[in-house]
Amino acid sequence: SFHVQTSFLPSHRAVNGYNYYQQRGGEDQVFEDEVWLLREKGHEVREYTLTNHAIDGLSKVEVIGKTFWNREAGNAIRSLIGDFQPDVVHCINSFPLLSPAICQVASSMGCAMVQTLQNYRLFCPKAQLLRNDAVCEKCIDKKFAWPAIIHGCYRDDRFASAVVAGMLSYHRWKRTWFRYVDQFIVPSQITKDKYLEAGFPETSLSLKPNFLRPDPGFHPGGGNYAIFVGRLSAEKGIGTLLEAWKHVSPHRKLMIVGDGPLAPDVDRASKSLSRIEWLGQRSLQEVCAFLGGANFSIVPSVWHEPFGRTVIESFAVGTPVLASSMGAMLELIGDGQNGQFFEAGNAINLAQKAEAMFECDRTQTDYRAAARKEYLEKYTSERNYEMLMAIYDKAILNRRSMNSRLASTQ
Secondary structure (H helix, E strand, O other), rough: OOOEEEOOOOOOOOEEEEEEEEOOOHHHHHHHHHHHHHOOOOEEEEEEEEEHHHHOOOOHHHHHHHHHHHHHHHHHHHHHHHHHHOOOEEEOOOOOOOOOOHHHHHHOOOOOOEOOOOOOOOOOOOOOEOOOEEEOOOOOOOOHHHHHHHHHHOOOHHHHHHHHHHHHHHHHHOOHHHOOEEEHHHHHHHHHHHHOOOOOOHHEEEOOOOOOOOOOOOOOOOOOOEEOOOOOOOOHHHHHHHHHHHOOOOOEEEEOOOOOOHHHHHHHHHHHOOOOOOOOOOOHHHHHHHHHHHHHHEEEOOOOOOOOOOHHHHHHHOOEEEEEOOOOHHHOOOOOOOEEEEEHHHHHHHHHHHHHHHHHHHHHHHHHHHHHHHHHHHHOOHHHHHHHHHHHHHHHHHHHHHHHHHHHHO
């Protein structure tokens, strides 16, 4: 969807773009949070929405065309820019229907272009650096992502994988992202590092974590249960979690909040083990209440998680986190301070660490205080707004410099 913002601050008129996924996830919330934040700070916001459900009514030829370059989306952005004369166009997710057209159109009309990278899509067709539930980086330095085609990484479909790989290769060859994007926003150092490995210039990568609003306030815990919140999918480590809970003490309760492709597995586990309770999809307010009552939350991801929204939701209510030792978890969590780690994919190790977390009194005193402190220092809307405006300023300066150089050569 496109969001149009007119700021009351100098040089901060912006058009924001977003392509909603078919299944709701963390990126949707990130986008909506930033829209709320800009409104909260006095920005006018208009929305024009595209969702991936529109693909269902398109032929394969139409999908291919729009993935490479969606003329209609480009024209819509062109019209919005013409009406509002923004300084910044900010896109959080352009795949597949917004397409890279949004970048070229914004730049051609003299706007600074900012793109948020919440996954690894610009060099990995599957976007997760994951294959068969294990980390895979075969395409990270490839000019053409042929391994993804062989393995059918995108939707387990070789043809669809070839389309995405072709799109990425074409736009890398055209240098679309290098020529037209002034700043990329990455939510963690691990995300930045992977994009650097893929050849993206360091000066174009700005680190800004996600944030949580509204502040749910500190919760005392005491519910005597652990909790998982998130999409029920393979990369989130659901298999590891369900296997681990077969090995914990019978009185250790696990609550699971969320929905997704592995929901049937979770449903079966909750029916076979009374200590597992599946609550389905819940509102943010309910999620924070459940998190607040937990002894700790569990993030068992088996991929290089670019951020981990559940972590800051947990910290906001004062709940420590037990997470797999990979991805952004290593940056967000202080081992032995506001959480602990276990070996990714190791169900036995997760069960052992969970038992220890249940038994440790510090997890309900020192850990909770440290978790809440971490949220207040790093993940509030106020802190995030300052960072966002600084990135917009950087992008504007870069685009003005580029425009001046182009004008001088004409």
